[in-house]
Amino acid sequence: xxxxxxxxxxxxxxxxxxxxxxxxxxxxxxxxxxxxxxxxxxxxxxxxxxxxxxxxxxxxxxxxxxxxxxxxxxxxxxxxxxxxxxxxxxxxxxxxxxxxxxxxxxxxxxxxxxxxxxxxxxxxxxxxxxxxxxxxxxxxxxxxxxxxxxxxxxxxxxxxxxxxxxxxxxxxxxxxxxxxxxxxxxxxxxxxxxxxxxxxxxxxxxxxxxxxxxxxxxxxxxxxxxxxxxxxxxxxxxxxxxxxxxxxxxxxxxxxxxxxxxxxxxxxxxxxxxxxxxxxxxxxxxxxxxxxxxxxxxxxxxxxxxxxxxxxxxxxxxxxxxxxxxxx
Amino acid sequence: xxxxxxxxxxxxxxxxxxxxxxxxxxxxxxxxxxxxxxxxxxxxxxxxxxxxxxxxxxxxxxxxxxxxxxxxxxxxxxxxxxxxxxxxxxxxxxxxxxxxxxxxxxxxxxxxxxxxxxxxxxxxxxxxxxxxxxxxxxxxxxxxxxxxxxxxxxxxxxxxxxxxxxxxxxxxxxxxxxxxxxxxxxxxxxxxxxxxxxxxxxxxxxxxxxxxxxxxxxxxxxxxxxxxxxxxxxxxxxxxxxxxxxxxxxxxxxxxxxxxxxxxxxxxxxxxxxxxxxxxxxxxxxxxxxxxxxxxxxxxxxxxxxxxxxxxxxxxxxxxxxxxxxxx
DNA sequence: ATGAAAGCGCTAACAT
DNA sequence: ATGTTAGCGCTTTCAT
Numbered sequence: 001x002x003x004x005x006x007x008x009x010x011x012x013x014x015x016x017x018x019x020x021x022x023x024x025x026x027x028x029x030x031x032x033x034x035x036x037x038x039x040x041x042x043x044x045x046x047x048x049x050x051x052x053x054x055x056x057x058x059x060x061x062x063x064x065x066x067x068x069x070x071x072x073x074x075x076x077x078x079x080x081x082x083x084x085x086x087x088x089x090x091x092x093x094x095x096x097x098x099x100x101x102x103x104x105x106x107x108x109x110x111x112x113x114x115x116x117x118x119x120x121x122x123x124x125x126x127x128x129x130x131x132x133x134x135x136x137x138x139x140x141x142x143x144x145x146x147x148x149x150x151x152x153x154x155x156x157x158x159x160x161x162x163x164x165x166x167x168x169x170x171x172x173x174x175x176x177x178x179x180x181x182x183x184x185x186x187x188x189x190x191x192x193x194x195x196x197x198x199x200x201x202x203x204x205x206x207x208x209x210x211x212x213x214x215x216x217x218x219x220x221x222x223x224x225x226x227x228x229x230x231x232x233x234x235x236x237x238x239x240x241x242x243x244x245x246x247x248x249x250x251x252x253x254x255x256x257x258x259x260x261x262x263x264x265x266x267x268x269x270x271x272x273x274x275x276x277x278x279x280x281x282x283x284x285x286x287x288x289x290x291x292x293x294x295x296x297x298x299x300x301x302x303x304x305x306x307x308x309x310x311x312x313x314x315x316x317x318x319x320x321x322x323x324x325x326x327x328x
Numbered sequence: 329x330x331x332x333x334x335x336x337x338x339x340x341x342x343x344x345x346x347x348x349x350x351x352x353x354x355x356x357x358x359x360x361x362x363x364x365x366x367x368x369x370x371x372x373x374x375x376x377x378x379x380x381x382x383x384x385x386x387x388x389x390x391x392x393x394x395x396x397x398x399x400x401x402x403x404x405x406x407x408x409x410x411x412x413x414x415x416x417x418x419x420x421x422x423x424x425x426x427x428x429x430x431x432x433x434x435x436x437x438x439x440x441x442x443x444x445x446x447x448x449x450x451x452x453x454x455x456x457x458x459x460x461x462x463x464x465x466x467x468x469x470x471x472x473x474x475x476x477x478x479x480x481x482x483x484x485x486x487x488x489x490x491x492x493x494x495x496x497x498x499x500x501x502x503x504x505x506x507x508x509x510x511x512x513x514x515x516x517x518x519x520x521x522x523x524x525x526x527x528x529x530x531x532x533x534x535x536x537x538x539x540x541x542x543x544x545x546x547x548x549x550x551x552x553x554x555x556x557x558x559x560x561x562x563x564x565x566x567x568x569x570x571x572x573x574x575x576x577x578x579x580x581x582x583x584x585x586x587x588x589x590x591x592x593x594x595x596x597x598x599x600x601x602x603x604x605x606x607x608x609x610x611x612x613x614x615x616x617x618x619x620x621x622x623x624x625x626x627x628x629x630x631x632x633x634x635x636x637x638x639x640x641x642x643x644x645x646x647x648x649x650x651x652x653x654x655x656x
Numbered sequence: 657a658t659g660a661a662a663g664c665g666c667t668a669a670c671a672t
Numbered sequence: 673a674t675g676t677t678a679g680c681g682c683t684t685t686c687a688t
Contacts, residue, residue: 008658037432038681038682039682041681043681043683047682066388214596242597273602274573274577274602335674367664371666372666
């Protein structure tokens with residue numbers, strides 16, 4: 001239509017300076033006239049590269065994942081990559097499914113917040129043949145790279161803060177261990193703190209619930225209707241901590257007067273709720289950025305690289321939801 | 329490798345029953361041996377159909393969009409489609425960009441929460457040549473289908489609730505009009521209510537801010553530091569309403585004792601914050617489901633169909649953040 | 657600066 | 673039940 005070959009059109013699209021101005025104009029006109037639309041799928045098919053990194057997150061409902069995704073997205077965009085995000089709803093089986101799906105879609109790299117980085121997913125990633133990194137998990141070894149914080153120490157620090165305030169009956173409301181190794185590691189830290197402080201561990205003070213605000217009611221009920229209810233609750237993440245505070249109020253209990261609550265993540269919302277939530281801050285934007293960096297760097301090096309395990313610093317942020325124990 | 333043609337392999341993948349059991353086994357073995365991975369991109373390229381519907385949302389940080397996306401996702405999955413979600417960060421220019429991007433990616437249909445369905449995006453969609461629907465907007469006509477609620481009436485109802493409680497100085501903290509026609513329509517309803525109730529409209533009582541919790545501080549400051557501060561605030565959405573409540577507390581003000589607050593959306597979080605938020609509920613899951621339904625139905629009919637404009641019911645949910653005006 | 661042509665991995669129509 | 677083959681729209685190498 002423009003009287004040129006497809007090669008010239010391709011050049012026009014990808015490096016306009018390689019085609020004469022006059023030809024450029026002819027092509028532009030023809031494109032306009034026939035309402036040309038570039039077919040990205042054909043390009044990917046031809047080049048075998050999508051310039052896309054696949055991202056698997058546990059849920060879209062907890063905004064931490066939105067925040068880390070932003071970091072990942074920014075870094076990817078900066079380096080000419082896109083990100084294809086899918087959520088697994090905290091379901092380990094779905095994770096494998098989604099990874100396969102992303103692989104079929106020819107993503108160039110993968111970052112995943114997995115339920116269990118030691119589970120089946122590890123093998124899946126190992127054979128994928130593209131750079132992959134685990135995000136959020138605490139890993140110090142293994143064939144696939146990772147970036148996260150030390151969740152065990154985070155759990156320890158949260159619990160220690162409560163112990164420092166004089167609490168002895170400290171409960172943990174944990175997101176289900178099978179759907180999150182972070183929850184398990186935070187629990188490990190909780191246990192270690194209890195033992196180091198000489199506090200007795202009571203199985204009844206740990207309740208494991210599925211992730212999500214809507215499951216907090218039952219968890220809080222189990223905790224507070226016991227013969228000896230806790231005076232402080234450590235929740236696996238801020239979302240659930242906010243859920244806990246809501247349910248505590250429904251029980252006629254006041255935070256922090258009757259019970260102290262600490263969360264994990266330091267989601268923006270946590271500075272806005274009443275009372276403002278004490279929590280463990282994770283540098284999530286930075287974590288997302290670093291994860292992208294790792295897969296992009298590997299890609300730059302031709303896909304091959306030694307696995308790295310990056311553990312960033314977390315930080316206790318004391319706000320209004322925790323207070324000294326009032327002795328009866 | 330299995331001694332069969334590519335056609336048989338294709339059949340094996342897409343309709344295994346069309347190939348003899350013995351051949352099936354040979355293929356399976358060969359696949360295993362050479363670590364075969366299906367190339368989805370090639371399939372899309374060959375068939376010219378992605379079985380994917382593109383979704384553009386304003387932000388991933390407000391969980392309403394997560395909720396409507398779930399409805400959309402469920403319906404799509406049920407009918408064998410996937411959804412490719414991208415977020416525009418409330419930027420009208422980004423919306424156009426993303427739509428073009430999705431089109432290049434050959435999505436079969438499009439659903440978009442647009443800043444302004446009457447803006448440039450409308451033309452973009454009209455020429456796209458694939459089914460598209462606007463989600464969340466109040467539209468009763470136009471070439472592209474839509475599903476939403478009556479945002480003007482929603483804004484009216486929110487304001488009327490405050491007026492019914494005796495408030496006369498009712499402010500609106502609005503998400504920027506240029507990035508959301510919903511905000512504009514809710515504002516229109518606010519204005520109509522004021523006028524119907526014989527309440528004087530004061531420009532100083534309307535402040536427009538960018539979306540996001542982090543911008544609420546300035547908005548609340550502008551409102552409450554005025555000579556005659558409002559006794560009630562209607563916020564464009566729940567997220568901002570929660571932000572408002574947080575900032576009001578920072579000002580030493582109590583909700584609802586000193587000022588009443590009403591939001592919009594009825595996000596799950598709104599039942600957990602303190603005080604529990606009074607708001608206008610949108611049936612967002614259903615909205616997402618219906619949007620998917622519309623594009624999928626159009627696709628089933630071969631892409632052609634008359635535009636439909638669906639307006640679902642909203643509902644005022646009265647909780648704890650609003651109270652009768654205490655006269656000085 | 658431009659053109660010719662091979663090739664990316666699959667599907668689908670047709671033939672056997 | 674299986675094989676043959678054209679073709680999807682682009683990139684890229686090699687010629688000119």
